[in-house]
Amino acid sequence: MSRSNNHVVLTLRQKILSGELAAGTRLAEIPTAENLGVSRTPVRIAFRALEQEGLLTKLPRRGYEVRTVSTSEIEGAVEVRGVLEGLAARQAAERGLTEHQRQMLQSLLDQGDALVLNGTTVTEAALEQYQQINKQFHDIIIEAAQNPAIQAALSRSEHLPFASASALAFDPNNMAHESKRFAFAHQQHHHVFYAIIQGLGTRAEGIMREHANATFGFIHGPRNEHNLTIINGSENP
Amino acid sequence: MSRSNNHVVLTLRQKILSGELAAGTRLAEIPTAENLGVSRTPVRIAFRALEQEGLLTKLPRRGYEVRTVSTSEIEGAVEVRGVLEGLAARQAAERGLTEHQRQMLQSLLDQGDALVLNGTTVTEAALEQYQQINKQFHDIIIEAAQNPAIQAALSRSEHLPFASASALAFDPNNMAHESKRFAFAHQQHHHVFYAIIQGLGTRAEGIMREHANATFGFIHGPRNEHNLTIINGSENP
DNA sequence: ATTCTAATTATTGGATCCATTATGCAGTTT
DNA sequence: AAACTGCATAATGGATCCAATAATTAGAAT
Structure with missing residues (x-):
C-alpha cells in the first residue's frame, strides 16, 4: 500500500x-x-x-x-542548510539530548574522524560511508531539536546536495582532492555543533554567536583554530 | 489554464x-x-x-x-522564518539592493511606523494592513537575497503564521492587546533588518551577530534599546 | 449480554476515456 | 523564396470507471 x-x-x-x-x-x-x-x-x-x-x-x-541546478543554487541550498542546522543545534542544546542521542553523536564523530584523518587518499567507498555518517549526525541533531518546522523547511531542498554530488562526480580527480578538504572542514563543523550542544546549555545568545562563527567558518572558508578555541573554551569554562 | x-x-x-x-x-x-x-x-x-x-x-x-497546529509548532515555524530571513538579510546586504527595493523598504518602514505608533487601539483593519506591509517587507528582502533555496525552504511553512493568526482570532480582546505589543516588536525587527542591509555591507560576521541579537530580541522577548543602539552604532561608524 | 465473525459499505489508488489546447508541419499565396 | 494560415497531431487536465482494502455494523453464537 x-x-x-x-x-x-x-x-x-x-x-x-x-x-x-x-x-x-x-x-x-x-x-x-x-x-x-x-x-x-x-x-x-x-x-x-x-x-x-x-x-x-x-x-x-x-x-x-x-532541473538543472547551478552551482550558485547549490551554494544557496548549503547556506540554508547551514542556518537551519545551526538553529537545530541551538534548540537541541536548549531541550537537551537523550543519553542515546549523545552516545550516537559521539560515536559518529569518532567514525568520521577515523575516516577523515586516517587515509591519505579518498576512496569512493569512504566517501559513501562519510555521507552516511554525515546524514546520521545531522538527522540526530534535527531530531533532538524537536522542531518539525526545521524538517519541513529542509524537505524542499534536502536532495539538492546529493544532486550536486552526482553533478560534481564528473571529474573524479578533482572530486577526490576537493572532497578531502571538504570532509575535513565538515568534520570540524560537526565538532563545533557537538560542542555547542554539549557545552553551552541554554545560553542562547552565546550559542548563536558561536553558531555564526561556526557557520561562516564552514561556508565562507576553511575552519580556523580560533573559532574552535572559543567553542572549546566555552565548553569547559 | x-x-x-x-x-x-x-x-x-x-x-x-x-x-x-x-x-x-x-x-x-x-x-x-x-x-x-x-x-x-x-x-x-x-x-x-x-x-x-x-x-x-x-x-x-x-x-x-x-492539521491542528500547536502553539509550539507555530513558535517553531516562527523561529525557522527568523533564521531564514536573517540569512536573507545578510545575503541581501552582500548582493546589494536596487534603488527601487531600497525605496520600497523605506516606504514600508514609514507606513508601518505610522500604523504602529499612531493609534492607541488596534483595529482589525489596521492589523490587516500591517500584515500586508509585513509581507511586502519580507518579500523584498528575500527577493534581494537572490537565493531561491530560501524561498523553497519557506514554502512549506509560510502559511503557518497565518493559520496561527486565525487560530488566535478566537479571543479578539486578547488579540488586540497582544498584537499591539507584537506589532511594535515586529516593527523594531524591521528596522533592525533594514539597518543590517543598509549599513553593514558585506561584513558578514558582524551582521550575523547583530542578526542573532535581532532574532533573539524578537523571539525571546521584547526588543530592548541596547540592541538597537549597537545596530545604529554600526550603521554610522 | 458480550464477543467474534462475516458481510457490506465507504474510501482510496490506479487505469482509461474525453475534451481542450498548443505546437508543428505543410501547403498555398504573395 | 518566404511568410502566413490552417489542419493535424500530441500532450495535458479533468472525469469516470474498476479494483483492492479497511472499517464499521449487524447478526449469531457462546
Missing part, C-alpha cells in the same frame, strides 16, 4: 539523483508511464511532487524536465 | 486559512469533489499538495484532516 503508494515518486527520484536521468532531460507523462509500466495518474502525481521538491521544472505545454 | 490549473488548491487553502475549514476537520475526496463541483482527480492532487505544505495530514485509510 504505502510501498506502491509513492512507488513512482521513489523510482523517479532515484533515477534523477543517480544521474540516470540527466539534468535537462524532458519527461512527458505518457512515455514515462509506459516506461515504468503504470498508468498516467501516478506519474502525474509524481511529477507534481518532484516539482515541489525542486527536482523537476514544469514546461508550459511540454511536460517537465529534470 | 494556470488558473484552473491549481484552482482547487487555491480554494481549499483559502478555506483552511480563513478558518472556514476548522482544524481537525476531516476531508474525504468524494464529498470535497462534489462540494467544489469538480471530479476526484484534481482534489486528490490538491490534497497531496496541501499535505506537502503542512496544511493537511493524511489519515491511513480515512482521507485527510485539516
Whole structure:
C-alpha cells in the first residue's frame, strides 16, 4: 500500500539523483508511464511532487524536465542548510539530548574522524560511508531539536546536495582532492555543533554567536583554530 | 489554464486559512469533489499538495484532516522564518539592493511606523494592513537575497503564521492587546533588518551577530534599546 | 449480554476515456 | 523564396470507471 503508494515518486527520484536521468532531460507523462509500466495518474502525481521538491521544472505545454541546478543554487541550498542546522543545534542544546542521542553523536564523530584523518587518499567507498555518517549526525541533531518546522523547511531542498554530488562526480580527480578538504572542514563543523550542544546549555545568545562563527567558518572558508578555541573554551569554562 | 490549473488548491487553502475549514476537520475526496463541483482527480492532487505544505495530514485509510497546529509548532515555524530571513538579510546586504527595493523598504518602514505608533487601539483593519506591509517587507528582502533555496525552504511553512493568526482570532480582546505589543516588536525587527542591509555591507560576521541579537530580541522577548543602539552604532561608524 | 465473525459499505489508488489546447508541419499565396 | 494560415497531431487536465482494502455494523453464537 504505502510501498506502491509513492512507488513512482521513489523510482523517479532515484533515477534523477543517480544521474540516470540527466539534468535537462524532458519527461512527458505518457512515455514515462509506459516506461515504468503504470498508468498516467501516478506519474502525474509524481511529477507534481518532484516539482515541489525542486527536482523537476514544469514546461508550459511540454511536460517537465529534470532541473538543472547551478552551482550558485547549490551554494544557496548549503547556506540554508547551514542556518537551519545551526538553529537545530541551538534548540537541541536548549531541550537537551537523550543519553542515546549523545552516545550516537559521539560515536559518529569518532567514525568520521577515523575516516577523515586516517587515509591519505579518498576512496569512493569512504566517501559513501562519510555521507552516511554525515546524514546520521545531522538527522540526530534535527531530531533532538524537536522542531518539525526545521524538517519541513529542509524537505524542499534536502536532495539538492546529493544532486550536486552526482553533478560534481564528473571529474573524479578533482572530486577526490576537493572532497578531502571538504570532509575535513565538515568534520570540524560537526565538532563545533557537538560542542555547542554539549557545552553551552541554554545560553542562547552565546550559542548563536558561536553558531555564526561556526557557520561562516564552514561556508565562507576553511575552519580556523580560533573559532574552535572559543567553542572549546566555552565548553569547559 | 494556470488558473484552473491549481484552482482547487487555491480554494481549499483559502478555506483552511480563513478558518472556514476548522482544524481537525476531516476531508474525504468524494464529498470535497462534489462540494467544489469538480471530479476526484484534481482534489486528490490538491490534497497531496496541501499535505506537502503542512496544511493537511493524511489519515491511513480515512482521507485527510485539516492539521491542528500547536502553539509550539507555530513558535517553531516562527523561529525557522527568523533564521531564514536573517540569512536573507545578510545575503541581501552582500548582493546589494536596487534603488527601487531600497525605496520600497523605506516606504514600508514609514507606513508601518505610522500604523504602529499612531493609534492607541488596534483595529482589525489596521492589523490587516500591517500584515500586508509585513509581507511586502519580507518579500523584498528575500527577493534581494537572490537565493531561491530560501524561498523553497519557506514554502512549506509560510502559511503557518497565518493559520496561527486565525487560530488566535478566537479571543479578539486578547488579540488586540497582544498584537499591539507584537506589532511594535515586529516593527523594531524591521528596522533592525533594514539597518543590517543598509549599513553593514558585506561584513558578514558582524551582521550575523547583530542578526542573532535581532532574532533573539524578537523571539525571546521584547526588543530592548541596547540592541538597537549597537545596530545604529554600526550603521554610522 | 458480550464477543467474534462475516458481510457490506465507504474510501482510496490506479487505469482509461474525453475534451481542450498548443505546437508543428505543410501547403498555398504573395 | 518566404511568410502566413490552417489542419493535424500530441500532450495535458479533468472525469469516470474498476479494483483492492479497511472499517464499521449487524447478526449469531457462546
